[in-house]
Amino acid sequence: MTKVNQQLRLPSGRLLAYDEYGAPDGAPIFYFHGSPSGKLEYGLFGGEVLADRLNIRMIVPDRPGLGRSEFQPGRQIGDWPADVVALADQLALARFAVLGYSGGGPYAAACALKIPERLTRVGIVSGTAPFDEPGLSAGIDSTSLRFMQLARTKPRLSRLTLRLMAIMARFAPHQIVKGAMATLPVPDQAMLTHPEFQDRFIAMIRGALRAGPRGAQWDTALMVGPWDFRPYDVRSEVYLWHGEMDASAPIAMGRYMAAAIPNSHAFSYAGEGHLSLISNYLEEILNLLIA
Known part of the structure; x- marks a missing residue:
C-alpha cells in the first residue's frame, strides 16, 4: 500500500500533507524528515518494499x-506533537512509534516529551542537537553551517538562497549534486554516486520547496536557534543512532543527546556518515522500533 499526497484538515484549518507506505494493519511508525526537507525524503532510504517486508x-x-x-506562522518545535496527534487520531492510531532523522530529531524528542503516552518507541538517527550548546556545531562543514545559520541571522537572504536552490534543482540538478558532494565525507559521497539516489535526492529538494522558501527557512531557523524545550527534560526511553564520520550533524551532537536524555540508548558507527548510516542500517533501526 502506497498512498501519496494525502492531506488532513487540522482543527486550526491548516492543511497537513502526508504519505503512507507498507501494510495498512502493520506496526505504525511516523517518520520525521530532516531540515530543510520533506516527506519524499523517506524514498531516499526506504520504500514500499521494506515497509511491506517488515x-x-x-x-x-x-x-x-x-x-x-x-x-504555520510563529510555530515552534514543541508545536509539532499536536499535529502528530491530530494525524494519528485521523488514522485511528492509539499508539505508534516515531523516528526522526537529522533535523527531524528534535521533533521526535519533542514528541517523547509531550505525548509519551501515545508512543511505543522513539528513535533518532543522525539527529541534530541544540546549536547553542558550545562546541556542538564545530564539526559541521563551514559552507553548510553558514547556509543553516543564515536562516536565523538573515532570513530574507536565506529565502533567496533557497529560491535559487529550487531553481537549480529544476534546471541544473547536477550542480546541486556537485555542491553536496563537496561538503560530504567519503561514505556519503559514495551514496551520491548512484544515479537513482541522485534522482531521489533532487526530487526531495524539489518537493520540499514546491510552495516556496518560507517554510524551509523557518524550519531551518528553528533547528539552529534556541529550542523551546531542553533534551534533559525528556524522560521517555529514546534510541539514538549516529555515524562517527557525520559532517552534517557531528558525532558530538549525538553524544550530547545521549548524555542529556536520561533514558537513552546510543549506538555509534565508526565508518558511517549522515546519509550512509540510515541507508545502510534502516532495516535494523526499524526492527528495533517495532520489536
Missing part, C-alpha cells in the same frame, strides 16, 4: 510550510 505502516508527514503542508 509489516510496518510508515506515515511520513510534511512539516508546516514544507512540501504540501501549509505554513
Whole structure:
C-alpha cells in the first residue's frame, strides 16, 4: 500500500500533507524528515518494499510550510506533537512509534516529551542537537553551517538562497549534486554516486520547496536557534543512532543527546556518515522500533 499526497484538515484549518507506505494493519511508525526537507525524503532510504517486508505502516508527514503542508506562522518545535496527534487520531492510531532523522530529531524528542503516552518507541538517527550548546556545531562543514545559520541571522537572504536552490534543482540538478558532494565525507559521497539516489535526492529538494522558501527557512531557523524545550527534560526511553564520520550533524551532537536524555540508548558507527548510516542500517533501526 502506497498512498501519496494525502492531506488532513487540522482543527486550526491548516492543511497537513502526508504519505503512507507498507501494510495498512502493520506496526505504525511516523517518520520525521530532516531540515530543510520533506516527506519524499523517506524514498531516499526506504520504500514500499521494506515497509511491506517488515509489516510496518510508515506515515511520513510534511512539516508546516514544507512540501504540501501549509505554513504555520510563529510555530515552534514543541508545536509539532499536536499535529502528530491530530494525524494519528485521523488514522485511528492509539499508539505508534516515531523516528526522526537529522533535523527531524528534535521533533521526535519533542514528541517523547509531550505525548509519551501515545508512543511505543522513539528513535533518532543522525539527529541534530541544540546549536547553542558550545562546541556542538564545530564539526559541521563551514559552507553548510553558514547556509543553516543564515536562516536565523538573515532570513530574507536565506529565502533567496533557497529560491535559487529550487531553481537549480529544476534546471541544473547536477550542480546541486556537485555542491553536496563537496561538503560530504567519503561514505556519503559514495551514496551520491548512484544515479537513482541522485534522482531521489533532487526530487526531495524539489518537493520540499514546491510552495516556496518560507517554510524551509523557518524550519531551518528553528533547528539552529534556541529550542523551546531542553533534551534533559525528556524522560521517555529514546534510541539514538549516529555515524562517527557525520559532517552534517557531528558525532558530538549525538553524544550530547545521549548524555542529556536520561533514558537513552546510543549506538555509534565508526565508518558511517549522515546519509550512509540510515541507508545502510534502516532495516535494523526499524526492527528495533517495532520489536
